[in-house]
Amino acid sequence: xxxxxxxxxxxxxxxxxxxxxxxxxxxVLIPLAALIIKGSSPSLAELKEILLDPRAIASYRLSxxxxxxxxxxxxxxxxxxxxxxxxxxxxxxxxxxxxxxxxFALPTAVSGIALTAVFAPNGWLGLKLAxxxxxxxxxxxxxxxxxILIGLPFVVRSVQPAxxxxxxxxxxxxxxxGASPWQIFRRIILPAVLPAVxxxxxxxxxxxIGEYGSVVFISGNLPMKTEITPLLIVIKLExxxxxxxxxLGLAMLVMSFIMLFAINLVQAWGRRRHVAAGR
Amino acid sequence: xxxxLDQVTKRYQGVPVVNDVSISVxxxxxxxxxxxxxxxxxxxxxxxxxxxxINRGRVSLHGRDVTHVNAREREVGFVFQHYALFRHMTIxxxxxxxxxxxxxKAAERRARRQELLRLVALEGxxxxxxxxxxxxxxxxxxxxxxxxxxxxxxxxDEPFGxxxxxxxxxxxxxxxxxxxxxGISTILVTHDQEEAFALAxxxxxxxxxxxxxxxxxxxxxxxxxxxxxxxxxxxxxxxxGYRSKDGIRFAPxxxxxxxxxxxxxxxVTVLRPEEVEMASERKELKATFVGHAxxxxxxxxxxxxxxxxxxxxxxxVASAVKGAAASEKGAAASxxxxLIEVTRTLPEKRQLPVTPGQRVALGARRIHVLPTPVSSxxxxxxxxxxCARIAAAPLLQALSTRMVTRVNHRVEPTIGExxxxxxxxxxxxxxxxxxxxxxxxxxxxxxLLRHGASQVLCLDPERPVPTRxxxxxxxxxxxxxxxAVASSLLRNLxxxxxxxxxxxxSLPEEGRATQLRHLLDARSEAAAVHGLDVRTELRFGDSATxxxxxxxxxxxxxxxxxxxxxxxxxxxxxxxxxxxxxARGGDPVLIVRAAT
Numbered sequence: 001x002x003x004x005x006x007x008x009x010x011x012x013x014x015x016x017x018x019x020x021x022x023x024x025x026x027x028v029l030i031p032l033a034a035l036i037i038k039g040s041s042p043s044l045a046e047l048k049e050i051l052l053d054p055r056a057i058a059s060y061r062l063s064x065x066x067x068x069x070x071x072x073x074x075x076x077x078x079x080x081x082x083x084x085x086x087x088x089x090x091x092x093x094x095x096x097x098x099x100x101x102x103x104f105a106l107p108t109a110v111s112g113i114a115l116t117a118v119f120a121p122n123g124w125l126g127l128k129l130a131x132x133x134x135x136x137x138x139x140x141x142x143x144x145x146x147x148i149l150i151g152l153p154f155v156v157r158s159v160q161p162a163x164x165x166x167x168x169x170x171x172x173x174x175x176x177x178g179a180s181p182w183q184i185f186r187r188i189i190l191p192a193v194l195p196a197v198x199x200x201x202x203x204x205x206x207x208x209i210g211e212y213g214s215v216v217f218i219s220g221n222l223p224m225k226t227e228i229t230p231l232l233i234v235i236k237l238e239x240x241x242x243x244x245x246x247x248l249g250l251a252m253l254v255m256s257f258i259m260l261f262a263i264n265l266v267q268a269w270g271r272r273r274h275v276a277a278g279r
Numbered sequence: 280x281x282x283x284l285d286q287v288t289k290r291y292q293g294v295p296v297v298n299d300v301s302i303s304v305x306x307x308x309x310x311x312x313x314x315x316x317x318x319x320x321x322x323x324x325x326x327x328x329x330x331x332x333i334n335r336g337r338v339s340l341h342g343r344d345v346t347h348v349n350a351r352e353r354e355v356g357f358v359f360q361h362y363a364l365f366r367h368m369t370i371x372x373x374x375x376x377x378x379x380x381x382x383x384k385a386a387e388r389r390a391r392r393q394e395l396l397r398l399v400a401l402e403g404x405x406x407x408x409x410x411x412x413x414x415x416x417x418x419x420x421x422x423x424x425x426x427x428x429x430x431x432x433x434x435x436d437e438p439f440g441x442x443x444x445x446x447x448x449x450x451x452x453x454x455x456x457x458x459x460x461x462g463i464s465t466i467l468v469t470h471d472q473e474e475a476f477a478l479a480x481x482x483x484x485x486x487x488x489x490x491x492x493x494x495x496x497x498x499x500x501x502x503x504x505x506x507x508x509x510x511x512x513x514x515x516x517x518x519x520g521y522r523s524k525d526g527i528r529f530a531p532x533x534x535x536x537x538x539x540x541x542x543x544x545x546x547v548t549v550l551r552p553e554e555v556e557m558a559s560e561r562k563e564l565k566a567t568f569v570g571h572a573x574x575x576x577x578x579x580x581x582x583x584x585x586x587x588x589x590x591x592x593x594x595x596v597a598s599a600v601k602g603a604a605a606s607e608k609g610a611a612a613s614x615x616x617x618l619i620e621v622t623r624t625l626p627e628k629r630q631l632p633v634t635p636g637q638r639v640a641l642g643a644r645r646i647h648v649l650p651t652p653v654s655s656x657x658x659x660x661x662x663x664x665x666c667a668r669i670a671a672a673p674l675l676q677a678l679s680t681r682m683v684t685r686v687n688h689r690v691e692p693t694i695g696e697x698x699x700x701x702x703x704x705x706x707x708x709x710x711x712x713x714x715x716x717x718x719x720x721x722x723x724x725x726x727l728l729r730h731g732a733s734q735v736l737c738l739d740p741e742r743p744v745p746t747r748x749x750x751x752x753x754x755x756x757x758x759x760x761x762x763a764v765a766s767s768l769l770r771n772l773x774x775x776x777x778x779x780x781x782x783x784x785s786l787p788e789e790g791r792a793t794q795l796r797h798l799l800d801a802r803s804e805a806a807a808v809h810g811l812d813v814r815t816e817l818r819f820g821d822s823a824t825x826x827x828x829x830x831x832x833x834x835x836x837x838x839x840x841x842x843x844x845x846x847x848x849x850x851x852x853x854x855x856x857x858x859x860x861x862a863r864g865g866d867p868v869l870i871v872r873a874a875t
Binding site: 167169170172173174175176177178179180183187188191192 | 325328329330349350351352353354355356357359361363365366367376377380381421424425427428
């Protein structure tokens with residue numbers, strides 16, 4: 001134990017580590033372990049059949065694809081929203097700032113139903129889009145729209161503090177040195193906020209993979225077309241195929257973990273390159 | 280001229296933070312802008328760099344008008360107080376930045392980088408990150424980076440502000456050396472006068488958005504033109520003196536004056552603490568006698584001894600010793616005089632050791648007379664209560680506080696009454712005489728002018744401090760004294776001012792040219808002597824109409840008007856503005872009487 005102990009002004013290392021371990025075990029590790037045990041109980045052949053079922057594969061593609069697309073869209077637009085909120089004074093700025101958090105607070109089902117009502121072919125926006133031949137509700141586009149709504153606050157809230165941190169002096173300095181607005185953005189501002197954008201992207205992406213409530217209403221849930229993996233798991237549960245549900249859950253867990261871990265690696269690498277290498 | 284500013288004004292929310300600043304910096308010159316925080320010096324520097332838009336005026340760099348040119352096209356180097364290095368780039372990348380955004384070749388960038396690192400004596404640091412360097416090293420890198428694109432102008436905003444004393448001094452030398460070596464025109468902004476003296480070819484002192492004075496360090500120190508500069512650069516005792524043809528004395532003249540007494544003018548003198556001589560008795564003084572004083576405080580400060588002594592002889596007022604102005608009002612009624620700051624060398628100290636409470640005689644080895652025509656204020660009214668009420672006017676309070684001068688009370692029961700012929704000649708009240716406007720205002724002003732006052736301020740004590748100043752001279756002869764008074768007051772009012780030149784439409788062409796030339800002469804004289812540049816507006820029409828039109832706006836404007844008045848024709852000449860003086864709640868008017 002004493003080997004790990006770091007000199008710290010705060011006492012109680014043993015207590016806090018114990019608490020952390022207990023908490024993590026009870027809330028995260030034990031349920032996950034149960035999932036792994038349950039999910040890996042079928043034989044290999046059975047597992048293969050469950051996981052490589054074309055319907056399952058289609059659902060993976062939708063879940064991960066839509067989450068990725070939504071996270072990319074959020075990373076770009078979330079950055080713009082954060083930029084607007086940090087850099088400009090306009091009437092109602094605080095109101096907009098507060099609105100950003102609403103998707104956090106709203107039950108996801110409510111946002112799902114609201115989106116469906118607006119984007120349904122007879123809905124307010126759906127009607128207009130239909131005249132252009134675009135259908136949002138009950139297609140994969142609807143899934144992406146729902147995930148964008150759910151993921152936006154993650155990006156905005158990650159990027160905002162990073163943007164505040166970028167000193168105006170730096171931009172002024174770059175300007176006097178002859179940099180154009182685009183060069184200032186690309187060489188000064190972006191490198192400074194990129195880690196934060198990536199964090200927001202990761203959070204939005206992770207949230208998108210696991211999102212259920214808002215998506216099921218707008219997606220239409222057509223097998224092979226607009227069925228997300230979490231929904232497939234629920235369907236399996238309802239059919240009392242607990243092992244299949246657990247196996248699908250495990251597959252999601254593994255894939256999500258690999259992706260998030262990869263993103264974290266990229267981030268750590270970036271941090272080392274930009275900041276930590278200096279120490 | 281390398282850098283030239285012409286009447287640059289910058290406002291924030293209507294308030295001028297840089298107010299009509301004109302300045303030129305010669306090729307290779309090192310100018311230091313010195314001023315307290317909030318004096319607008321940093322804003323001015325940013326305006327030169329193009330980082331701040333200006334509301335009015337013109338900025339030229341090397342003969343090219345860059346007022347509306349982007350910062351990135353102005354080709355200036357800018358050094359920030361907190362270095363502003365790009366933290367995610369190495370030192371090498373930082374220095375190369377200006378060349379990289381110009382798409383210079385790698386070899387050229389490398390060569391320039393090496394050259395600059397050598398210049399700031401930090402070779403071999405190329406691959407470090409800014410966070411690995413000390414503050415002083417980071418600021419050197421910032422200087423190197425600012426020079427990378429070979430700017431013709433270097434601007435530095437408090438570059439030593441974030442460094443400790445030792446490194447500060449070292450970096451100061453480095454920067455001076457680099458500046459000399461490259462011969463680059465440089466403006467450095469600081470609030471530290473020691474820094475200014477160490478670096479500057481010329482110092483410009485800024486206060487409340489105005490550039491008060493600009494000159495060689497030792498000229499500014501020995502011959503300041505303004506109260507602010509004399510007290511801001513080093514310590515100074517400001518004393519009122521009285522000049523007549525017999526010379527300067529510090530005791531006020533007696534009132535009423537003997538019939539044969541020569542005319543006496545009140546003046547403001549600067550007495551540096553090191554120029555004060557102390558002796559136990561008057562007859563032992565080698566220098567001019569100033570007055571007697573009691574020693575209040577003795578502080579030993581290493582190489583010099585610092586003392587504070589309180590004047591006991593009346594007639595010496597207004598001190599630059601901090602806090603003295605406030606306590607002075609209370610002391611005005613008692614016999615306590617002003618606090619005077621004295622510094623003595625150790626040999627002087629050995630000759631006459633003093634202890635608090637001891638009475639000494641003070642002498643002045645060298646006195647500098649400020650060229651300001653406004654020495655003090657005298658409120659004139661029929662009763663003491665009225666005096667106190669007028670003295671409390673916000674404008675008078677603001678001016679006397681900022682000018683560190685006093686407001687005398689003068690009770691004159693007969694004020695405003697027509698001349699009776701046989702009265703003892705009352706002495707003109709010292710300084711600017713102030714009376715209340717409203718019914719009878721014009722008569723009161725006229726009474727004062729008849730009794731020899733040369734500057735009369737007529738104001739409503741209820742009204743707040745004006746937000747702008749309008750200056751007008753009714754004749755060519757009045758131009759010069761009007762400009763002098765206006766400059767003196769404007770330095771102490773952070774508001775915008777305009778000189779209104781009103782020409783009669785019937786004036787023939789050549790007459791106009793002459794008048795305009797007179798105006799320009801007076802303006803450049805005001806700029807040279809009083810360091811103040813005022814913008815001019817030209818109108819055609821009748822003086823009274825144009826003036827009342829100018830003052831018709833809702834805001835409060837101080838009108839400074841110069842009138843050529845002979846002692847006899849005071850009343851008639853006042854007629855055009857009499858309406859303004861008699862109006863209740865009107866704008867304040869300062870009448871400057873031109874010598875005839």
